Every structure is written in structure tokens, then in C-alpha cells.
Amino acid sequence: MSDSVPARIIDGKAFASGLVDRVAAAAERLRGKTGVRPGLAAVIVGDDPASRIYVKSKGERAEAAGFHSETVRLPEETTQAELLAVVERLNGDRAIHGILVQLPLPPQIGADAVLAAIDPDKDVDGFHVVNAGRLATGGRGLVPCTPLGCLMLLKHELGDLSGLEAVVVGRSNIVGKPMVQLLLGESCTVTVAHSRTRDLPEVCRRADILVAAVGRPEMVRGDWIKPGATVIDVGINRVPSKEPARAAEGKTRVVGDVAFDEAAAVAGAITPVPGGVGPMTIAVLLANTYAAACAAAGVEAEPLDA
Numbered sequence: 001m002s003d004s005v006p007a008r009i010i011d012g013k014a015f016a017s018g019l020v021d022r023v024a025a026a027a028e029r030l031r032g033k034t035g036v037r038p039g040l041a042a043v044i045v046g047d048d049p050a051s052r053i054y055v056k057s058k059g060e061r062a063e064a065a066g067f068h069s070e071t072v073r074l075p076e077e078t079t080q081a082e083l084l085a086v087v088e089r090l091n092g093d094r095a096i097h098g099i100l101v102q103l104p105l106p107p108q109i110g111a112d113a114v115l116a117a118i119d120p121d122k123d124v125d126g127f128h129v130v131n132a133g134r135l136a137t138g139g140r141g142l143v144p145c146t147p148l149g150c151l152m153l154l155k156h157e158l159g160d161l162s163g164l165e166a167v168v169v170g171r172s173n174i175v176g177k178p179m180v181q182l183l184l185g186e187s188c189t190v191t192v193a194h195s196r197t198r199d200l201p202e203v204c205r206r207a208d209i210l211v212a213a214v215g216r217p218e219m220v221r222g223d224w225i226k227p228g229a230t231v232i233d234v235g236i237n238r239v240p241s242k243e244p245a246r247a248a249e250g251k252t253r254v255v256g257d258v259a260f261d262e263a264a265a266v267a268g269a270i271t272p273v274p275g276g277v278g279p280m281t282i283a284v285l286l287a288n289t290y291a292a293a294c295a296a297a298g299v300e301a302e303p304l305d306a
């Protein structure tokens with residue numbers, strides 16, 4: 001499309017940075033008013049390098065926002081009973097308002113049992129079935145960080161979403177399903193597509209809002225996108241470097257689930273990878289922890305939307 005206007009790039013990094021600032025300021029006011037300092041505990045089992053980086057970063061960001069932060073590092077051979085005992089202790093710790101158990105867990109531990117053991121009011125990942133149920137029934141609860149971050153970016157970009165056609169590609173419990181519920185809550189007409197969907201490109205071409213959360217590098221092509229649509233790319237995929245010499249050295253780069261250059265030529269707005277949805281996840285985790293601390297203190301959380 002030679003006469004196309006290039007898509008606006010949705011700057012998730014800048015939005016996340018503003019959100020963290022607002023959370024930190026609101027947390028400071030909460031502390032002044034009630035003496036309650038939001039506290040976040042992150043639990044990691046084993047030595048998965050990516051998980052270690054995430055958890056370290058969560059702890060650092062929580063402290064930078066003025067939160068109390070605790071990181072529990074457990075060895076790879078930890079039993080389910082031992083992990084459940086840690087969760088129980090954190091459930092009962094009044095200084096902790098948010099508990100996050102980093103996934104994946106080693107094979108001897110059942111993630112479902114561990115997530116079910118977290119106090120739903122401290123479940124800042126929003127993974128507990130009680131929070132999934134609250135979200136599905138329109139109740140108040142803690143919402144998974146990544147889809148909530150996507151919704152914030154969409155509302156910032158588009159304002160009222162009511163009546164828009166939204167297509168979510170991916171049906172995971174962590175992103176796809178809660179994203180569907182959030183968009184329904186905004187009165188979008190929502191289609192959830194997945195690996196068995198017939199004629200996926202045609203389904204995607206209906207979307208005013210297209211959310212890609214499948215974990216397949218650059219699967220969504222430019223001709224799958226309705227001109228002017230808003231595209232939210234949740235994918236974080238490592239692929240070999242573009243330069244053959246660097247690829248041969250094992251160097252990688254990160255791409256999304258959307259073929260960015262093609263999509264940006266058609267879309268109205270699009271999140272880049274990196275720098276789009278990724279930075280939102282920890283920012284929303286802090287927002288959720290602030291909200292959980294407000295609930296524990298018996299005060300209304302301040303609105304944090306930009």
C-alpha cells in the first residue's frame with residue numbers, strides 16, 4: 001500500500017514508566033494515610049535463567065516503587081509440600097499483600113495446587129480460580145498482569161472500546177482467556193481464535209482490535225490485518241540473529257507473534273517487540289500489589305489510569 005500512513009507505535013515502555021510513577025506516588029499516600037506499605041513476595045523454585053532474571057527485576061522494581069519486597073529462592077529439588085508451606089507462611093504475613101510464585105515449576109510440583117493455595121486476595125498474578133471466576137462474572141478481583149496491561153494500552157490508544165470487533169489469538173489461562181473477559185467487559189464483540197481455528201487470516205481480518213498471544217514468531221502477517229486496526233503483540237520469541245555470522249555464533253534477537261514491518265504498513269497502531277506489552281507486565285504487577293494493599297487496609301485504591 002504505497003499511500004498508507006504508517007501505524008502509530010504504541011510506546012508500552014513509556015506508558016509502563018508513567019504507571020510505575022503513579023503507583024509509587026499512590027503507595028506513598030497510602031502509607032501516609034494508613035501506615036500500610038505495599039509488600040510483594042516473589043517465590044522462585046530452581047535455577048531457570050529467564051525466571052531468575054524476571055524475579056530479580058520484580059524485586060528491584062518493587063523496591064524502587066517504595067514497596068516492601070521479599071524474594072524466596074528455593075532449590076530445584078523442593079517438594080510440593082515445602083513450597084505449600086512457604087505459601088502458607090506468606091498468606092499469613094501481614095507485611096505481604098501480593099504473592100507471586102514464578103512459573104514454570106519443576107515437574108515434581110503441581111502448579112494448580114500451588115496457585116490454589118495462594119490467598120486469592122494476595123494473588124497479584126490473578127491466576128487463582130477465584131480471581132478467574134470473579135473476572136468471568138464481572139466481579140472485583142485481581143486480574144492477570146499481561147492482559148490488564150494490554151487493556152490499559154488499548155484504552156489509552158482508543159478511548160471507548162464499546163462495540164469494536166476484537167479478535168484474541170491464543171486461549172491460555174494467563175493471557176488469552178482473561179483478555180477475552182476484559183474485552184467483553186468493555187463491550188467489545190470478541191472472537192477467540194486458536195490453533196484449530198479454520199481460516200485464521202480471515203478471522204483476524206475482521207478485527208478492529210487484534211491481540212496476538214500464541215508464542216509463534218511472526219505468525220500474524222500484514223495481510224491478516226484490517227487497515228487501521230490496533231494490533232497488540234504479546235509474543236516474546238527468541239529467534240536466530242538476522243546476520244548469518246552472528247546467528248552462527250548463537251546470537252539471537254527477540255520478535256513478537258506479529259510480523260512487525262508488514263503489520264505496521266497496514267495497522268492504525270501497533271505495539272513493538274520489545275518495548276510494547278513486555279514492560280507493562282511488571283508495572284501492572286506493582287499496580288495489583290498496591291490495589292491488594294489498599295483492600296487489606298480497607299481503603300479505596302486511587303485510579304491509576306493515565
Ligand code: GUN
Pocket residue numbers: 100101102103104125145281
Ligand atoms: N512466568 C512467566 N510469566 C509469568 C507471570 O506473569 N507470572 C508468573 N508467576 N510466572 C510467570
